[in-house]
Each structure stands twice: as C-alpha cells, then as structure tokens.
Amino acid sequence: MRKIICLAVVVLVIGLIGCAGPKVAITPSNVASLKGTWEGTLAYGEFEAQTGPAKLEILNDTLPLRARLTATIPQIVASYFGGQGGQQSAENNNGKLSNRGTIVWASDDASKASFEITLMGEKNLNAFFYFKGMRGDGNFTKK
Numbered sequence: 001m002r003k004i005i006c007l008a009v010v011v012l013v014i015g016l017i018g019c020a021g022p023k024v025a026i027t028p029s030n031v032a033s034l035k036g037t038w039e040g041t042l043a044y045g046e047f048e049a050q051t052g053p054a055k056l057e058i059l060n061d062t063l064p065l066r067a068r069l070t071a072t073i074p075q076i077v078a079s080y081f082g083g084q085g086g087q088q089s090a091e092n093n094n095g096k097l098s099n100r101g102t103i104v105w106a107s108d109d110a111s112k113a114s115f116e117i118t119l120m121g122e123k124n125l126n127a128f129f130y131f132k133g134m135r136g137d138g139n140f141t142k143k
Contacts (some may be wrong), residue, residue, distance in 0.1 A: 021121025025101030030119075032061035034103070038125055040140035042071055049091055050074045056117075056125070056140055060096075065095030065103055069115065 004112040026034070038056040056107040066090045075085030092124075098116070107113040111132050118126045127138040 012108065019085075021124055023101075024119040025115075026061065026085045026097060027101065028097065031063060031065070031097070031116070033122070034065065034117075034119070035061040038140035039143050040127075040138055041138070042129070042138035043126070043136055044074065044077045045134040045136045047074070047077050047115045050077050055081075056127070058102055058108050061093070063097060064093060065105075066093045067105060067115075067143065069093055071087060077134075080134070 024030070028067060033063075035058050038058070040054055040056075041051050043051045052072040054069065054075055057068045057070075059068065061067040070087060070089040072087050073083075073085050078085040082118050090143045092107070092115070094108075095103045095105045098104050102118045104114060104116045106115075113129070113131045115127065117130045120126055123142045125140040125142075127140060129136050129138070
C-alpha cells in the first residue's frame with residue numbers, strides 16, 4: 001500500500017512538471033513573441049495563502065520592453081505597506097534581458113522593486129517579484 005502511494009505521488013509530480021512546459025530562454029530573436037496580454041495569478045510572499053488575479057501587458061516587441069501590470073491586491077497585503085487593497089496598476093519601460101534568459105523590470109527608486117519573467121513553453125510565463133521587502137511569484141498564460 002505504501003509503495004502504491006509513493007508511486008502515485010511520483011507520477012503526480014512528474015505530470016505537474018510536464019504540464020508546465022520546458023523553460024525557454026528569452027533571447028533577442030524571440031523577445032517579440034512576448035508582446036501581448038498575459039493573464040494569471042500572483043501569490044504574495046509572506047501571505048502565501050493570499051493570491052489575486054493579475055494581467056501583464058507587454059506593450060512593445062523590442063528591448064527595452066515596456067509593460068503594464070494590473071493586479072488585484074488583497075487588503076491584508078496592502079495593509080502591510082500602509083496602502084489600499086483592490087486593483088492597482090503600474091507601468092515600467094526598462095525591461096531588460098538578463099544573462100539567465102529572463103526579462104527583468106527594475107525600479108529606479110529606493111523601493112528596489114523588481115519583476116522578472118521566465119518563458120515556460122510558448123504560452124506560459126512564471127514571474128517572481130520583490131517589492132519593499134516582500135517576495136512573491138505568479139503564473140501567466142498568453143491570451
């Protein structure tokens with residue numbers, strides 16, 4: 001019985017990894033394919049149980065990439081920063097190609113905020129972000 005449970009867990013993990021698709025390095029030759037609207041969910045660091053819908057719009061097809069992120073931020077997360085929850089938007093015009101084959105948008109101010117995307121297959125992105133001491137992640141699908 002124990003072996004069957006272990007086997008089932010292994011099969012499930014392999015299936016989940018296979019569904020995510022392989023990581024695809026973002027290069028100058030494929031960066032144009034990122035342009036468009038990506039929809040998904042963000043999970044907020046210390047508040048792992050707190051997630052919210054998000055939309056990432058990549059507005060151009062050449063480097064540096066311009067993007068607009070619109071996210072619905074749970075009130076408990078916004079309170080941590082002394083803000084108001086709900087839908088918030090931010091734009092950044094300095095998306096740069098990293099040596100890891102990802103795109104990174106970084107702020108120029110003291111918040112040291114950053115947002116990084118990894119291409120997973122053709123239609124999926126993984127995201128990692130840092131904002132005022134909080135780390136989080138997300139997943140997006142191209143629409």
